[in-house]
Amino acid sequence: MTKSTINPLTSWVEIPKNSDFTIYNLPFGVFKNKRLSPRIGIAIGDKIVDLAVLHDTGFFSDLSQLPADIFLRDSLNAFIALGKPVTRRVREKVQELLLADNEALRDHQIRGKAMVNRKEATMLLPVRIQDYTDFYSSIEHATNVGAMFRDPENALLPNWRHLPVGYHGRASSIVPSGTAIHRPKGQYKDPSMENPEFGPSRRMDFELELAFITGKATKLGDSISTAEAEEHIFGFVLFNDWSARDIQAWEYVPLGPFLGKNFGSSISPWVVTLEALEPSAWQVRFRIHPFCPTCSVRLLMALTSSWKFISNPRMLLRRRCAPLILNTCTGTLPSS
Amino acid sequence: MTKSTINPLTSWVEIPKNSDFTIYNLPFGVFKNKRLSPRIGIAIGDKIVDLAVLHDTGFFSDLSQLPADIFLRDSLNAFIALGKPVTRRVREKVQELLLADNEALRDHQIRGKAMVNRKEATMLLPVRIQDYTDFYSSIEHATNVGAMFRDPENALLPNWRHLPVGYHGRASSIVPSGTAIHRPKGQYKDPSMENPEFGPSRRMDFELELAFITGKATKLGDSISTAEAEEHIFGFVLFNDWSARDIQAWEYVPLGPFLGKNFGSSISPWVVTLEALEPSAWQVRFRIHPFCPTCSVRLLMALTSSWKFISNPRMLLRRRCAPLILNTCTGTLPSS
Numbered sequence: 005m006t007k008s009t010i011n012p013l014t015s016w017v018e019i020p021k022n023s024d025f026t027i028y029n030l031p032f033g034v035f036k037n038k039r040l041s042p043r044i045g046i047a048i049g050d051k052i053v054d055l056a057v058l059h060d061t062g063f064f065s066d067l068s069q070l071p072a073d074i075f076l077r078d079s080l081n082a083f084i085a086l087g088k089p090v091t092r093r094v095r096e097k098v099q100e101l102l103l104a105d106n107e108a109l110r111d112h113q114i115r116g117k118a119m120v121n122r123k124e125a126t127m128l129l130p131v132r133i134q135d136y137t138d139f140y141s142s143i144e145h146a147t148n149v150g151a152m153f154r155d156p157e158n159a160l161l162p163n164w165r166h167l168p169v170g171y172h173g174r175a176s177s178i179v180p181s182g183t184a185i186h187r188p189k190g191q192y193k194d195p196s197m198e199n200p201e202f203g204p205s206r207r208m209d210f211e212l213e214l215a216f217i218t219g220k221a222t223k224l225g226d227s228i229s230t231a232e233a234e235e236h237i238f239g240f241v242l243f244n245d246w247s248a249r250d251i252q253a254w255e256y257v258p259l260g261p262f263l264g265k266n267f268g269s270s271i272s273p274w275v276v277t278l279e280a281l282e283p284s285a286w287q288v289r290f291r292i293h294p295f296c297p298t299c300s301v302r303l304l305m306a307l308t309s310s311w312k313f314i315s316n317p318r319m320l321l322r323r324r325c326a327p328l329i330l331n332t333c334t335g336t337l338p339s340s
Numbered sequence: 341m342t343k344s345t346i347n348p349l350t351s352w353v354e355i356p357k358n359s360d361f362t363i364y365n366l367p368f369g370v371f372k373n374k375r376l377s378p379r380i381g382i383a384i385g386d387k388i389v390d391l392a393v394l395h396d397t398g399f400f401s402d403l404s405q406l407p408a409d410i411f412l413r414d415s416l417n418a419f420i421a422l423g424k425p426v427t428r429r430v431r432e433k434v435q436e437l438l439l440a441d442n443e444a445l446r447d448h449q450i451r452g453k454a455m456v457n458r459k460e461a462t463m464l465l466p467v468r469i470q471d472y473t474d475f476y477s478s479i480e481h482a483t484n485v486g487a488m489f490r491d492p493e494n495a496l497l498p499n500w501r502h503l504p505v506g507y508h509g510r511a512s513s514i515v516p517s518g519t520a521i522h523r524p525k526g527q528y529k530d531p532s533m534e535n536p537e538f539g540p541s542r543r544m545d546f547e548l549e550l551a552f553i554t555g556k557a558t559k560l561g562d563s564i565s566t567a568e569a570e571e572h573i574f575g576f577v578l579f580n581d582w583s584a585r586d587i588q589a590w591e592y593v594p595l596g597p598f599l600g601k602n603f604g605s606s607i608s609p610w611v612v613t614l615e616a617l618e619p620s621a622w623q624v625r626f627r628i629h630p631f632c633p634t635c636s637v638r639l640l641m642a643l644t645s646s647w648k649f650i651s652n653p654r655m656l657l658r659r660r661c662a663p664l665i666l667n668t669c670t671g672t673l674p675s676s
Contacts, residue, residue: 134470134512135512153594154594161593163527166527166535166536167527169595170598171507174508175471175511179560186560186561191503193499193502200503224519224521224522224604225603254503255499258485258486258489258593259476259505259506259507259597260507260594260595260597261595262507267560
């Protein structure tokens, strides 16, 4: 990969200007279309590389650890569980096959079958999520929320500077971006109200978060050192932590957010690997598809201002995550 | 079942005095032994009725909705998902087969194969848990904890009397009773300490809870009315919410309990059905096997004093539970 800083990589796949899916990115996702059952692919330009077809054709024959049906699954879980040495090699192999001067796939008769149009594909939830943890990872966000719900004078609590404050969210209500979210019903009590009322939330909000997906299992009681963190983090998705602020404000003391959050959370369907974010690969350009079309400007602003935060993902990653099976950890990006 | 109040039911299975597993209880569990792969059974006395053998022999032939391999699973999930009309009928059929004067199984040649010794069986986690919610369901407990962590003068917060305060726990660290739990490491900060320290918890505690298991799926955005609750509650287990109070006290503001709880939670392997707790069946005697042998006296005391609470399970059940796939909801029993 380091050569990329000298000679920019080019591909035989046409990549539209401003595409998120350059040859440096190559995220993993799960897709289906009218003809194909759910399977794992890698995005490039307007195409999806159907990994099941590549595997079937023998392009991964030097990777003996890959089960025959590993890409014919409706989630990345089994693939991720193979561990970084294998998943990294698969992505590198695909990158190699997509290089402009590599004939192996470019001139192969299965090329048409292997390259699926992204527009015709339906993206599924990329992983089956066992547990999900939301970290309070930006000092600006923790201070904003502290001022909103508690005391503006003492918005940031003392523990925040010492440990990654976080809570478990509801894993089963995480859905792929684009899924309609119902406005939740619940109790709220404005300061002016004597008693709480029940009804649809009147203060819907969103939080743009960067989520990381871990899938290398640990055993109950094991610890992961910060030095080992990168072997456990498969990749990243964007995460919209939809929030019903009126429900949250009334319910959250003392056990934390609950019904004000668990009615639905959206994630992007393409998982950008940790490798794609390695310093030598930071020529990657991300353009964000906001989850919520009507608030795209606000989301883009939030993300643009978060560059500094994203640009040192290791700082975030090295925050400890509790023992896990398949886990998504998120943290709200600074929005100011 | 109503006849039980007139003529107590008796079984051809010998049931030791003080056994938890009378013909009125008949809980479901998942077991294996040296000879048998994981499968679903019902406990009675010192035996487990192997439901896979009964099904294979044709005892459930009038239940056409039962897939052939439904009892040859390592969790109750698929069985529970069939819904109450089916699961209730299976339990009733087994109860009928176990009655003293019923010859069908008693005198059948497969009787020896169908009745497995409980002592020789290894009990597994009865369900694959997708999400788990811990409710703050006893006023005594909420007041005790409020006094312990906050202000003894205002221990019970205003929302407690209006809604079921709860939070999501870590589903993947729920293990069957008997599994060794590692003492967790974490940060704590006593009032006397200027800065927090990291190390093994020095204030381990437990909470005896009654957990209910739901498994009839709902769709994202659907609501369940309290009137429908019983169609969703399959049954109950005991739940030990192991708690590291020093870690919890430092981390839990403002997002709730996290690492002070998620290092492990123990549940009993036998799921007592809602039907077994119906008023007409309350001749069932429960004797509790405490999770922690060294604190059995305390646990038994806690449970004995909880009778009033248990004896009206509908009151607890009707507290709302968020949309779910497979969910375990618990609430701490009053301990004083």
